[in-house]
Amino acid sequence: MASLKDGVVYRIISPHYRGVLELNERTKDVSVQDFTASPSQLWKATKSGAYWTLENVFSTDFYLGGHPQTTVAWGVHVVGTITKFQWKVGPAGVSKFPTALKVTVPFSSHGLDASHGEKYPGPPAIFCRLGSPPGHNQIWLFDSEVQPPMLPIVHGKIYKIVNYQSRTVGHLERESGEVRGYSYNEGRNQMWRAVHEGGSDLYLWSFINISNGRSLGVKGGIANKGTLIAGLSESFLWRLVVNPLDHYLVQLYAPFTGLSMDLDGNNRAPGTEMRLWSPNRDRFWRFEEVDDPYLNSQNNINIPGAGPAH
Secondary structure (H helix, E strand, O other): OOOOOOEEEEEEEEEEOEEEEEEEOOOEEEEEEEEOOOOOHHHEEHHHHHHHEEEEEEOOOOOEEEOOOOOOOOOOOOOOOOOOOOOEEEEEOOOOOOOEEEEEEEOOOOEEEEEOOOOOOEEEEEEEEEEOOHHHOOOEEEEEOOOOOOOOOOOOOEEEEEEOOOEEEEEEEEOOOEEEEEEOOOOOOOEEEEOOOOOOOOEEEEEEEEEOOOOOEEHHHHHOOOEEEEEOOOOOOOEEEEEOOOEEEEEEEEOOOOOOEEEEOOOOOOOOEEEEEEOOOOOOOEEEEOOOOOOOOOOOOOOOOOOOOO
8 A cells, every 4th residue: 555654755746747746945836847856846754643744855844735824725725834734645546546645634625636727837736625536636646766857868879759649750751851740660760869968957958860960850940839840950959858657758848938849639640740839748759769770871761751851
């Protein structure tokens, strides 16, 4: 049976959003954010009789909960408070996430909830009446693995970039220069060399198509919602965010935009558009290493999209 351990530091994961609870140092608001291993995303569990307190590691003496004058009701925001707010923690009873916990206010039907239907990242943590069983936005995974997330790629290696839902890959089209979804066919225009370009930032990468040296980027070089993914002559950086439930899955964000690489509708049809869009926490990419049998050859495989982009 899943349970907490006294004195252990956890990241608190929302399975619904695939993000973690983070305390804003200035406002003391609590919201769900991408995991970076920042101390503001880590919480120390302390046993308090039959209940638990959850103290923020960065803002010590601030606890997950509500102020003494707070009336616990639907939609009231959960905050960092100097009150040692107590929670009742127990199994959520959700078969899809057997180790998930529900976090409730003692002697109340209300508990910790990640506000449903909000734009990600940043949905607030709120108090809400919990369902029976609780919804996926009302259950939490307490994970003591709190080191910075490891990326599933290595500088210089060659990968196909696979949409996790459709199993199609990023394919650089010869005529349009756009990158679209196709089934994998071992074409060099579907192979991308990973290049770490972030210096001390582990999560900034570019991806170079080995058929013609074009960089995975956005058409026209300007990142806006709906902009198509394309091969560029100049380097384009992506910020990679690891899925906390499966570190082999990532989202690719255009830095400072809040937009990520998206396959339209997760459609498997050949030629499906890839574009920048608001992040959807059910849409991820997987990097699968491949060997380039023509690495030392000047010839491209004669397949759709192989060769120089026009």
